[in-house]
Amino acid sequence: MSKNIYVGNLAWSTSETEIRDAFAAHGEVTSVKLIEDRETGRPRGFGFVEMSNDSDALAAIGDLDGKDFGGRNIKVNEAKPRVERPRW
Template sequence: MSKNLYVGNLSWTCTEDEVRTAFEAYGEVTSVKLIEDRETGRPRGFGFIEMDDSGARQAIEALDGTDFGGRNIKVNEAKAREERPRW
Protein backbone atom coordinates (compact mmCIF):
# COMPACT_ATOMS: atom_id res chain seq x y z
CA MET A 1 0.00 0.00 0.00
CA SER A 2 1.30 3.48 -0.78
CA LYS A 3 0.87 6.87 0.84
CA ASN A 4 0.75 10.30 -0.72
CA LEU A 5 2.94 12.86 1.06
CA TYR A 6 2.86 16.64 0.89
CA VAL A 7 6.20 18.44 0.94
CA GLY A 8 6.18 22.22 1.31
CA ASN A 9 8.53 25.18 1.64
CA LEU A 10 10.77 23.81 -1.11
CA SER A 11 13.34 26.01 -2.77
CA TRP A 12 12.22 27.07 -6.24
CA THR A 13 15.50 25.70 -7.61
CA CYS A 14 15.09 22.13 -6.37
CA THR A 15 14.28 19.41 -8.89
CA GLU A 16 12.06 16.33 -8.82
CA ASP A 17 15.22 14.18 -9.00
CA GLU A 18 16.66 15.84 -5.87
CA VAL A 19 13.41 15.28 -3.97
CA ARG A 20 13.19 11.67 -5.18
CA THR A 21 16.76 10.97 -4.03
CA ALA A 22 16.09 12.40 -0.55
CA PHE A 23 12.91 10.34 -0.07
CA GLU A 24 14.33 7.11 -1.56
CA ALA A 25 16.61 6.89 1.49
CA TYR A 26 13.47 5.87 3.44
CA GLY A 27 11.60 3.62 0.99
CA GLU A 28 10.39 3.01 -2.53
CA VAL A 29 9.22 6.19 -4.24
CA THR A 30 6.48 5.64 -6.83
CA SER A 31 6.15 9.22 -8.06
CA VAL A 32 7.27 12.80 -7.43
CA LYS A 33 5.32 15.82 -8.68
CA LEU A 34 6.47 19.37 -7.96
CA ILE A 35 3.69 21.86 -8.61
CA GLU A 36 4.20 24.75 -11.03
CA ASP A 37 2.18 27.90 -11.58
CA ARG A 38 -0.19 27.34 -14.52
CA GLU A 39 0.38 30.75 -16.06
CA THR A 40 4.11 31.31 -15.54
CA GLY A 41 5.44 27.75 -15.28
CA ARG A 42 7.48 28.76 -12.22
CA PRO A 43 7.73 26.35 -9.30
CA ARG A 44 5.30 27.04 -6.45
CA GLY A 45 7.50 25.61 -3.69
CA PHE A 46 5.54 22.46 -2.90
CA GLY A 47 4.84 19.03 -4.28
CA PHE A 48 3.61 15.50 -3.68
CA ILE A 49 5.50 12.24 -3.26
CA GLU A 50 3.89 8.83 -3.47
CA MET A 51 5.79 6.09 -1.67
CA ASP A 52 5.37 2.86 0.29
CA ASP A 53 3.56 3.09 3.63
CA SER A 54 6.41 2.27 6.03
CA GLY A 55 8.87 4.44 4.10
CA ALA A 56 6.40 7.33 4.16
CA ARG A 57 6.18 7.24 7.97
CA GLN A 58 9.98 7.15 8.25
CA ALA A 59 10.37 10.00 5.76
CA ILE A 60 7.90 12.19 7.66
CA GLU A 61 9.74 11.60 10.95
CA ALA A 62 13.19 12.10 9.44
CA LEU A 63 12.62 14.99 7.00
CA ASP A 64 9.87 17.20 8.47
CA GLY A 65 11.45 20.48 9.60
CA THR A 66 14.90 19.69 8.20
CA ASP A 67 17.03 21.85 5.92
CA PHE A 68 16.63 20.94 2.26
CA GLY A 69 18.17 23.27 -0.29
CA GLY A 70 18.54 26.04 2.28
CA ARG A 71 14.95 25.93 3.53
CA ASN A 72 13.24 24.01 6.35
CA ILE A 73 10.77 21.78 4.57
CA LYS A 74 7.36 20.63 5.80
CA VAL A 75 6.54 16.96 5.23
CA ASN A 76 3.24 15.32 6.17
CA GLU A 77 0.58 12.99 4.83
CA ALA A 78 -1.34 14.71 2.03
CA LYS A 79 -4.99 15.48 2.68
CA ALA A 80 -7.63 14.62 0.10
CA ARG A 81 -8.32 17.54 -2.20
CA GLU A 82 -11.70 19.11 -1.67
CA GLU A 83 -13.92 19.59 -4.68
CA ARG A 84 -14.14 23.26 -5.63
CA PRO A 85 -16.98 24.67 -7.71
CA ARG A 86 -16.06 25.70 -11.27
CA TRP A 87 -16.94 29.32 -12.02
Protein backbone atom coordinates in the same frame (compact mmCIF):
# COMPACT_ATOMS: atom_id res chain seq x y z
CA MET B 1 -0.82 0.30 0.00
CA SER B 2 0.90 3.46 -1.20
CA LYS B 3 0.99 6.68 0.77
CA ASN B 4 0.86 10.19 -0.64
CA ILE B 5 3.09 12.76 1.10
CA TYR B 6 2.92 16.56 0.95
CA VAL B 7 6.26 18.39 0.74
CA GLY B 8 6.17 22.17 1.23
CA ASN B 9 8.37 25.24 1.68
CA LEU B 10 10.65 24.07 -1.13
CA ALA B 11 13.14 26.36 -2.80
CA TRP B 12 12.01 27.17 -6.35
CA SER B 13 15.23 25.63 -7.66
CA THR B 14 14.45 22.21 -6.13
CA SER B 15 14.20 19.43 -8.73
CA GLU B 16 12.06 16.30 -8.74
CA THR B 17 15.29 14.26 -8.80
CA GLU B 18 16.52 15.89 -5.57
CA ILE B 19 13.21 15.14 -3.86
CA ARG B 20 13.16 11.56 -5.17
CA ASP B 21 16.72 10.96 -3.90
CA ALA B 22 15.90 12.33 -0.41
CA PHE B 23 12.82 10.13 -0.03
CA ALA B 24 14.40 7.06 -1.70
CA ALA B 25 16.77 6.82 1.28
CA HIS B 26 13.69 5.63 3.22
CA GLY B 27 12.12 3.28 0.67
CA GLU B 28 10.65 2.95 -2.82
CA VAL B 29 9.35 6.19 -4.34
CA THR B 30 6.65 5.54 -6.93
CA SER B 31 6.14 9.16 -8.05
CA VAL B 32 7.21 12.77 -7.45
CA LYS B 33 5.21 15.77 -8.65
CA LEU B 34 6.30 19.35 -8.03
CA ILE B 35 3.46 21.81 -8.58
CA GLU B 36 3.87 24.73 -10.99
CA ASP B 37 1.78 27.84 -11.49
CA ARG B 38 -0.63 27.24 -14.39
CA GLU B 39 -0.12 30.68 -15.90
CA THR B 40 3.61 31.30 -15.45
CA GLY B 41 4.99 27.76 -15.24
CA ARG B 42 7.07 28.80 -12.22
CA PRO B 43 7.39 26.40 -9.28
CA ARG B 44 4.96 27.03 -6.43
CA GLY B 45 7.26 25.68 -3.72
CA PHE B 46 5.43 22.47 -2.92
CA GLY B 47 4.77 19.04 -4.30
CA PHE B 48 3.78 15.46 -3.59
CA VAL B 49 5.71 12.23 -3.20
CA GLU B 50 4.09 8.81 -3.37
CA MET B 51 5.81 5.92 -1.63
CA SER B 52 4.86 2.27 -2.05
CA ASN B 53 5.02 1.35 1.64
CA ASP B 54 3.24 3.07 4.55
CA SER B 55 5.97 2.39 7.11
CA ASP B 56 8.67 3.75 4.77
CA ALA B 57 6.54 6.84 4.14
CA LEU B 58 6.05 7.45 7.87
CA ALA B 59 9.81 7.06 8.43
CA ALA B 60 10.51 9.60 5.67
CA ILE B 61 7.97 12.05 7.13
CA GLY B 62 9.53 11.72 10.59
CA ASP B 63 13.06 12.16 9.31
CA LEU B 64 12.58 14.93 6.73
CA ASP B 65 9.94 17.21 8.31
CA GLY B 66 11.60 20.46 9.38
CA LYS B 67 14.97 19.55 7.87
CA ASP B 68 17.09 22.01 5.89
CA PHE B 69 16.68 21.21 2.20
CA GLY B 70 18.20 23.62 -0.30
CA GLY B 71 18.50 26.32 2.35
CA ARG B 72 14.89 26.05 3.57
CA ASN B 73 13.26 24.07 6.35
CA ILE B 74 10.82 21.87 4.47
CA LYS B 75 7.40 20.80 5.71
CA VAL B 76 6.65 17.11 5.20
CA ASN B 77 3.40 15.40 6.22
CA GLU B 78 0.71 13.05 5.04
CA ALA B 79 -1.16 14.56 2.10
CA LYS B 80 -4.82 15.31 2.68
CA PRO B 81 -7.30 14.24 0.00
CA ARG B 82 -7.82 16.92 -2.63
CA VAL B 83 -11.02 18.90 -2.26
CA GLU B 84 -12.48 20.11 -5.52
CA ARG B 85 -13.20 23.82 -5.40
CA PRO B 86 -15.36 25.68 -7.88
CA ARG B 87 -13.49 27.81 -10.42
CA TRP B 88 -14.58 31.40 -10.67
